Amino acid sequence: MSCPMSICASAALPAILLLLSPLFGGLLAGVDRKLTARMQNRKGPPLTQPFWDIFKLLGKQSMVSNPAQILFAIGYLGFMILALGVFFWGGDLLAIVFLTTFASVCLVLGAFSVRSPYAYIGGQRELLQLASFEPVLIAAVAAIYLKTNTFLVSGIHGGLMPYLIPSLLALWMVLPIKMRKSPFDIATAHQEVVKGPFTEYSGAYYAVILVGEWLELLLVLLIITLFVANPWLKVLIFVGSLVGELLLDNACARLNWKWLLRYSWAIALPMAVIGIMVSSDVFRALINALSAYIYIGG
Amino acid sequence: MLTMLKNAILNLVKPSATINYPFTPIPSAKEARGALKIDGPLCIFCGLCSKACPAQAIQVSRADKHWEVDPYQCVNCGACVDVCPKKCLGFEEKYTAAAQKKSNVEFNG
Amino acid sequence: MKTVIPFGPQHPVLPEPFHVKLHMEGETIEGLDLQVGYCHRGLERIFQTDYKKVTFLIERICGICSFLHTLGYVRAVEEIMELTVPRRALIIRTIMAELERIHSHLLIIGLYGDALGYENYFMQSWRDRELVMELLEYISGNRVNYAMNQVGGVRRDLDEDRVKAAHKAIDELEKRTGDISKVLLNDVSIKLRTQGIAKLSKEDAIALGTVGPVARASGVAYDVRNTGYLIYPELNFKPIWETAGDNYARMQVRIRELFESYRMVREALKLLETEGSGEIMLAIKPNQRPNGQAFVRTEAPRGECFHYVKANGTPDLERVRVRTPTYANIYALTKMLPGADLADLPVAVVTIDPCLSCTDR
Numbered sequence: 001m002s003c004p005m006s007i008c009a010s011a012a013l014p015a016i017l018l019l020l021s022p023l024f025g026g027l028l029a030g031v032d033r034k035l036t037a038r039m040q041n042r043k044g045p046p047l048t049q050p051f052w053d054i055f056k057l058l059g060k061q062s063m064v065s066n067p068a069q070i071l072f073a074i075g076y077l078g079f080m081i082l083a084l085g086v087f088f089w090g091g092d093l094l095a096i097v098f099l100t101t102f103a104s105v106c107l108v109l110g111a112f113s114v115r116s117p118y119a120y121i122g123g124q125r126e127l128l129q130l131a132s133f134e135p136v137l138i139a140a141v142a143a144i145y146l147k148t149n150t151f152l153v154s155g156i157h158g159g160l161m162p163y164l165i166p167s168l169l170a171l172w173m174v175l176p177i178k179m180r181k182s183p184f185d186i187a188t189a190h191q192e193v194v195k196g197p198f199t200e201y202s203g204a205y206y207a208v209i210l211v212g213e214w215l216e217l218l219l220v221l222l223i224i225t226l227f228v229a230n231p232w233l234k235v236l237i238f239v240g241s242l243v244g245e246l247l248l249d250n251a252c253a254r255l256n257w258k259w260l261l262r263y264s265w266a267i268a269l270p271m272a273v274i275g276i277m278v279s280s281d282v283f284r285a286l287i288n289a290l291s292a293y294i295y296i297g298g
Numbered sequence: 299m300l301t302m303l304k305n306a307i308l309n310l311v312k313p314s315a316t317i318n319y320p321f322t323p324i325p326s327a328k329e330a331r332g333a334l335k336i337d338g339p340l341c342i343f344c345g346l347c348s349k350a351c352p353a354q355a356i357q358v359s360r361a362d363k364h365w366e367v368d369p370y371q372c373v374n375c376g377a378c379v380d381v382c383p384k385k386c387l388g389f390e391e392k393y394t395a396a397a398q399k400k401s402n403v404e405f406n407g
Numbered sequence: 408m409k410t411v412i413p414f415g416p417q418h419p420v421l422p423e424p425f426h427v428k429l430h431m432e433g434e435t436i437e438g439l440d441l442q443v444g445y446c447h448r449g450l451e452r453i454f455q456t457d458y459k460k461v462t463f464l465i466e467r468i469c470g471i472c473s474f475l476h477t478l479g480y481v482r483a484v485e486e487i488m489e490l491t492v493p494r495r496a497l498i499i500r501t502i503m504a505e506l507e508r509i510h511s512h513l514l515i516i517g518l519y520g521d522a523l524g525y526e527n528y529f530m531q532s533w534r535d536r537e538l539v540m541e542l543l544e545y546i547s548g549n550r551v552n553y554a555m556n557q558v559g560g561v562r563r564d565l566d567e568d569r570v571k572a573a574h575k576a577i578d579e580l581e582k583r584t585g586d587i588s589k590v591l592l593n594d595v596s597i598k599l600r601t602q603g604i605a606k607l608s609k610e611d612a613i614a615l616g617t618v619g620p621v622a623r624a625s626g627v628a629y630d631v632r633n634t635g636y637l638i639y640p641e642l643n644f645k646p647i648w649e650t651a652g653d654n655y656a657r658m659q660v661r662i663r664e665l666f667e668s669y670r671m672v673r674e675a676l677k678l679l680e681t682e683g684s685g686e687i688m689l690a691i692k693p694n695q696r697p698n699g700q701a702f703v704r705t706e707a708p709r710g711e712c713f714h715y716v717k718a719n720g721t722p723d724l725e726r727v728r729v730r731t732p733t734y735a736n737i738y739a740l741t742k743m744l745p746g747a748d749l750a751d752l753p754v755a756v757v758t759i760d761p762c763l764s765c766t767d768r
Contacts, residue, residue, distance in 0.1 A: 039306040040530035043314040117412045121434070121749065182524050183596055191522050191753040194418070251303035253596040254524025256750040257434060299596060301589050306527055315534045327541065331548040352460035375463040375554035376562070389548070 025214025062203030072110030090154025122196025132264035139272035167275030340386035347378030423763030479714035511708035560688035619710020
C-alpha cells in the first residue's frame with residue numbers, strides 16, 4: 001500500500017519532466033546548432049536561438065493551403081508529447097514506438113494533404129525513412145523485451161549491456177535517419193526538396209512542428225539511454241550519441257534514397273536481428289550447449 | 299570522410315573563423331575603397347567628378363557651391379578620385395555601414 | 408507516378424535564378440525544360456555610353472567574374488584604338504585574372520559541398536576563400552568589382568608589400584586547397600554520389616558548344632588561355648582536362664586548375680619582382696577615341712567569354728555585346744540529367760557552375 005503522498009510524488013515528477021521537456025528539447029537543438037557551428041569553425045548562434053526562432057515564427061502569418069495541415073501539425077506534436085509522457089511515466093516501450101510512428105505518419109499525411117510537389121516528394125522520402133528506421137527500433141525493443149521480459153520502461157533495470165550491444169549498435173546506425181542529419185537527411189534535403197514535408201508549413205504551425213522535432217530528438221536519445229544502467233553512463237551515452245552523430249554529420253555527404261534502403265535493410269536491420277538473437281534465451285542456451293560441447297570436446 | 303572527421307574535431311578547439319559582426323568591426327585592407335569622402339575646403343566645385351562618375355552618384359552645383367554623393371548609388375570605383383584636379387576626394391578604408399534610412403553625404407562651400 | 412516539379416527560379420540550392428521544369432517518374436528525372444532570363448537588367452543598353460565609364464559598369468555584370476568582363480572589354484577597346492599596353496600592366500592583369508579564377512573555383516567547390524549536403528566541407532572551402540578575397544581587396548581596394556582595369560592599363564600597381572602578401576596568401580591557399588582536394592577527390596560519400604552520374608559525352612559536349620571546365624571534363628581540351636593573350640604563353644600554360652565527363656570529373660578539373668593557377672600566379676609575381684617597377688597605364692589623349700569594332704575571347708572561370716565592342720569615333724559606344732560561358736554550358740543539363748535521380752540535380756547544376764547574372768545581364 002502506498003500512501004497518497006508518494007502517489008502524488010511519483011505522478012508529479014514525470015509531469016514536471018514532461019512540462020520541462022520542450023525546454024530540454026529546445027536547449028538540445030541549441031546545443032546541436034552550436035556544436036555543428038563549432039565543428040565547422042563558425043561561431044554559431046546562442047544556445048537559446050531555437051526559442052527565439054519559435055517566438056519569431058509565432059509572430060508570423062500562419063498560412064495553410066489546406067486546413068487538414070493544422071490537424072496533422074498538432075497531431076505530430078501531440079503524439080510526440082504522448083510518447084514522451086509514456087516514457088516518463090515508465091510505460092510501455094512498444095506503445096512509445098507506435099506513438100512516434102503515428103507522429104511521423106501525421107507528418108507524412110500533412111505533406112500529402114497539400115499539392116506542393118516538394119512536400120509530396122518529401123512525404124514519400126519521409127515514408128522511406130520511416131520504413132528504414134522503425135523495423136530497427138522495433139527489433140531493438142524486442143531485444144530489450146527478451147532480455148528483461150517486460151516492455152515497461154519502469155521495468156528495465158541495470159545489467160542490460162553485454163547482450164544488447166548489437167541492438168545498441170543497430171540503433172546508433174539508424175540514428176542519423178531519425179535526427180535528419182547527413183548522410184540520411186534525404187526527406188528534408190533542402191537542396192533537393194526545399195524542406196520536404198515541412199515545406200508548406202509556416203508561422204505558428206511550423207513552430208508546432210519544430211517543437212515536435214525537438215521532442216523527437218529528445219525521445220530517441222532517451223531511448224538510447226535505456227541501454228545502460230548507471231546514471232553517469234546514461235548521461236555519457238546521451239551526450240556521446242549526440243556528439244557522435246554531429247561528427248558523422250560533418251564528415252559525410254548526403255546519400256540518396258537507394259543508399260538509405262541498402263544501408264538500413266542490409267546492414268542495420270541484420271544487426272538488429274543479431275541483437276534479438278543474442279538476447280534470446282534460446283540463443284543463450286545454444287551458446288551454453290556449444291561451449292559445453294567445446295569444453296567436453298577439448 | 300576521415301579527413302573531414304579530423305577536421306571537425308580540430309575545429310572544435312580552434313578559434314572560430316567568423317566574427318561577431320557588426321559588434322566586432324571587420325579589419326579592412328590598407329587603401330581599401332570603403333566610402334567616398336571629401337576634403338571640403340579644397341573643393342572648387344568644378345564638377346569633373348560628377349561627369350566621370352559611371353553611376354551618376356555625385357551631384358555638383360557650382361552656383362550653389364554644393365557637392366553631394368549618394369553613398370548607396372556609389373560603386374566605389376574611384377573614377378572621381380582620378381579626375382579630381384584638387385585631389386580633395388578620397389576613400390575611407392571602412393565600408394559604409396548598413397543604415398535604416400538612406401541619406402546623402404553633402405558638402406556646402 | 409509522373410510528376411512535374413518546378414525547380415527555380417527561386418530554390419535553396421540555386422545561387423542564381425533560372426527555371427527548370429522537371430518531368431519526373433518517381434525519383435527519376437525523365438526530361439527537363441530550361442528557361443533563363445529572370446535576371447535581365449538591360450546592362451547592354453547602359454553600356455552605350457562613355458567608353459571609359461563602361462569599364463566600371465561592365466564589371467557589374469557579375470560579382471564573381473567581374474575582372475574577366477573588364478578584361479575582355481578593355482582588350483576589345485585597346486584593339487580598336489590600337490594601343491600597346493605596358494608589360495607590367497599585362498602581368499598585373501594576369502595575376503588578377505588568375506586570382507579571380509581561384510576565388511570563383513573555391514566558391515563553386517564550396518557550393519558543390521552544399522549541394523551534396525556536406526555542410527562542413529562547404530564552410531571550410533568558403534573559409535579558405537576568404538584568404539584570396541582579402542588578398543584581392545588588398546591588391547585592388549575592393550573585395551569584388553575591383554575597378555582595376557582601365558583602357559590602356561591597370562589603375563593600381565602591386566608594390567613590394569602587396570607582392571609579399573600575395574606570395575604568403577598563395578602558399579597558405581595551396582596548403583589548404585591540398586586538404587580540400589583530399590576530401591573532394593577521395594571522400595567515399597562524395598564519390599558514391601558523383602562518380603558516373605550526369606555524364607556528358609565528348610560528342611555531346613562538342614555538339615552543344617560547351618566551354619570551360621564542363622567541356623574540359625568531357626575530354627575537350629579547349630582553353631582560350633592557350634590562344635596566348637596576356638602573358639599566358641610565358642607562364643607555360645597547359646589546359647587541364649579529364650575524360651570521364653561526370654560530376655566528379657567536372658570538379659576534378661576545377662580543383663586541378665586551382666593548383667595550375669597558384670603556380671601561374673607565383674611565376675607572374677616573380678616576373679613582377681625581377682622586372683622592377685615600370686609604367687602601368689598608357690596616357691590617352693582626350694581626342695583619342697575608339698572608332699571601329701573588335702571581338703575578343705577571354706577565358707573566364709566558367710569558360711570562354713566573348714566580348715564585342717563597336718565604336719563610332721565619339722566617346723559613346725554604339726554596341727557592347729557579351730556572350731557568357733554559362734549560356735553555352737547550361738543547356739548541357741538537358742543531356743546530362745535524363746535518367747539521373749532528383750538528388751543528383753542540384754549537384755549537376757552546381758558542376759555546370761551557372762552564373763545567371765552574367766547570362767541574363
